[in-house]
Amino acid sequence: MHSKSMEAMCGSTLQFFPWTGCDRIGGKPHAAVGGMMLNLSIRKKSGMNWIDLSKSACTRTSPGQRKFLVLSHGRKDCLESSTIELGNLYASFDKNCLLKRKAREVASCLNGRCIFLVGMMGSGKTTVGKVLAEALGYSFVDSDCYVEQAIGGESVAQIFNQYGEKFFRDNESEALQELSLMPQQVVATGGGAVVQPINWHYMKQGVTVYLDVPLDTLARRIAAVGTYSRPLLHFDSGDAYTAAFVGLFTLSKKRSDAYANADARVSLYHLAANLGLEDMCDLTPIAIAMEVLVQIGKHLKGK
Ligand SMILES: Nc1ncnc2c1ncn2[C@@H]1O[C@H](COP(=O)(O)OP(=O)(O)OP(=O)(O)O)[C@@H](O)[C@H]1O
Ligand SMILES: O=C(O)C1=C[C@@H](O)[C@@H](O)[C@H](O)C1
Structure with missing residues (x-):
């Protein structure tokens, strides 16, 4: 579709939300983390041109500046589904x-230096x-899997039982010690790794980031996949959500x-609020990863 005809079709309240699910756009425009949320007035002020959708997603409309695609519009009836699909495709590319x-x-x-992600079970560390x-060109390691392999392939639940x-905690500490000696890794730690002070000594060889997720969201995520693989949350009776939440x-x-x-x-709660999202479920892993990088950047710059 030609860019001009798209502009004519879509009117005046176009916005770009790179950090949210494309199909769940509805929050109020806000200064997004990582900063790319465009509306018409911003577009006018910055002198942006529409992008020709028939060209590359990374079309440069002025030297050194990459422009972004339109994803949503105040009037849903004037968006053709093919435009939305194309927008989604380009949007994920841009994200x-x-x-x-x-x-x-x-x-x-x-x-x-490594990044150690810490947080409760189900917080999204993996x-x-x-x-x-x-994104960083690092290796990814799940410390629970590392322990499982070290023990000989048994699952965390089996290790707890047997x-x-x-x-398990002793082996987890050994795993973290070994992992802290290897460069360029993102390590998803076990939810309880933080309770052993010695583990902080290992993890602080790199940068530690806490994924802070409300309990209700955690319990819903865990209930969706079942509590079997998480021995500290598994009970034989009762529903999975209540067991997980308690x-x-x-x-x-x-x-x-x-x-x-x-x-x-x-904090997913604050990130969602800053992005004008009512529901934390609309935060994609890419959005959260971006915020992790933003916060690491601030930490490294001493802010
Ligand atoms: N941003 C997200 N939006 C929706 N679901 C998510 C998100 N992040 C993770 N999940 C889901 O939540 C569940 C737990 O995620 P994940 O395994 O990444 O957490 P974890 O912190 O590594 O958990 P654990 O410490 O128990 O291994 C998975 O089913 C995953 O698909
Ligand atoms: O929070 C915890 O204590 C745990 C979290 C999981 O990642 C596993 O390390 C294990 O199930 C214990």
Whole structure:
């Protein structure tokens, strides 16, 4: 579709929300983290031209400046589905471009140091960690999997059942010690790694980031996949959500001080609010990974 005809079709309240799910746009325009939320007035002020959708997603409309695609419009009836699909495609491309750009900037200050993600079970350390690692060009390691392999392939739940929690914690500490000696890794730590003071000594060889996620969101995520793989939340009776919520509540009371040791904190509650989102579920792993990089950048610059 030609850019002019798209402009004529779509009218005047176009916005770009790179950090949210494209299909769930509805929050109020806000200064987004990583800063790319455009509306018509900003577009006019900055003298932007529409992008020709038939060209590359990274079309440069003026030297050194990359322009972004339109994703949403105040009047849904004037958007053709093909336009939305194309917008979604380009938007995810752009989100990755922005994430990679931020990752390059942060990587240049990290000097190969690892990132240790800490947080409660279900906080997204694995999901976000993989996105971060990919953007930074780092390896991704899940410390629970590392322990499982070290023990000989048994699952965390089996290790808890057979050998008890102390045995698992000792092996977890050994794993973190080994991982702290290897450069350029994003490590998703086990939810309870923060309780052993010695683990902080290992993790502080790199940069530690706390993914702070409300208990209700954690419990919903865990209930969706079941509590079987998480021995501290698994009970034979009762529904999965209640078991997860009660278990997480008890653990979080014991751990909140420990999580506060992290160098940086990413609060999903605050991130969603800053982006004008009513529902935290609309925060994509890319959005959260971007915020992790922003907070690491601030930490490294001493802000
Ligand atoms: N941003 C997100 N939006 C929606 N669901 C998510 C998000 N991040 C993670 N999830 C889901 O939540 C669940 C837990 O995520 P994940 O395994 O990444 O957490 P974790 O912190 O590594 O958990 P654990 O410490 O128990 O291993 C998964 O089912 C995952 O798909
Ligand atoms: O929060 C916890 O104590 C745990 C979290 C998981 O990642 C595993 O390390 C294990 O299930 C214990």
